[in-house]
Amino acid sequence: MKKIAVFASGFGSNFQAIIEAVECRKLNAEIALLVSDKPSCKAVERASAHGIDAFTFCAKEYADKAAYEQAVLDELRKREIDYIVLAGYMRIIGKTLLEAYPMHIINLHPALLPSFPGAHGIADAYNYGVKVFGITIHFVDEGVDTGKIIDQFSFHVEENDTLETIETKIHQLEHQHFPLTIGSVIGK
DSSP: OEEEEEEEESSHHHHHHHHHHHHSSOOOOOEEEEEETTTTHHHHHHHHHHHOOOEEEOOOSSSSSHHHHHHHHHHHHHHTEEEEEEESSSSSOOHHHHHTTTTTTEEHHHHHHHHSOSSTTHHHHHHHTTTEEEEEEEEESSSSSSSSSSEEEEEEETTOOOOHHHHHHHHHHHHHHHHHHHHHHHHO
């Protein structure tokens, strides 16, 4: 069974979906660690509630990105992590982790890449007026949302959709498809 570390910076609803998929055996993996750059975020509470180790850090307490990524890498190595899964982690992954986990870092983006990369994919797509929204699950590389696409899932906008209803539909797609796609990547 593969060991994964989930990285999250916020509420952790995708982290929760991954936990539930593991618990009901839809995802054959062990969540061995949560990594968060926000020690008081909801994702950390979720990890605690499910008995999952958490490593939290404040980037400002380190000299630079390489220093905090080395601290994270040390934690990953202690637990023999096979894959990193980014579930709402709001930092760009740097060279230290990319070199240690080539093609083993999986990200979820709330837009159909290559369109609308970055932190505001849903709002950017909405403001542009797209008619098809969706999610992209991809490997992480040195760019921002530029890694090789693993899979995408989409839906058409309905006449009465608002930004809020679209966000809800995006989250439903994420929770449904992200854990299963992780499973297809790491092996059953």
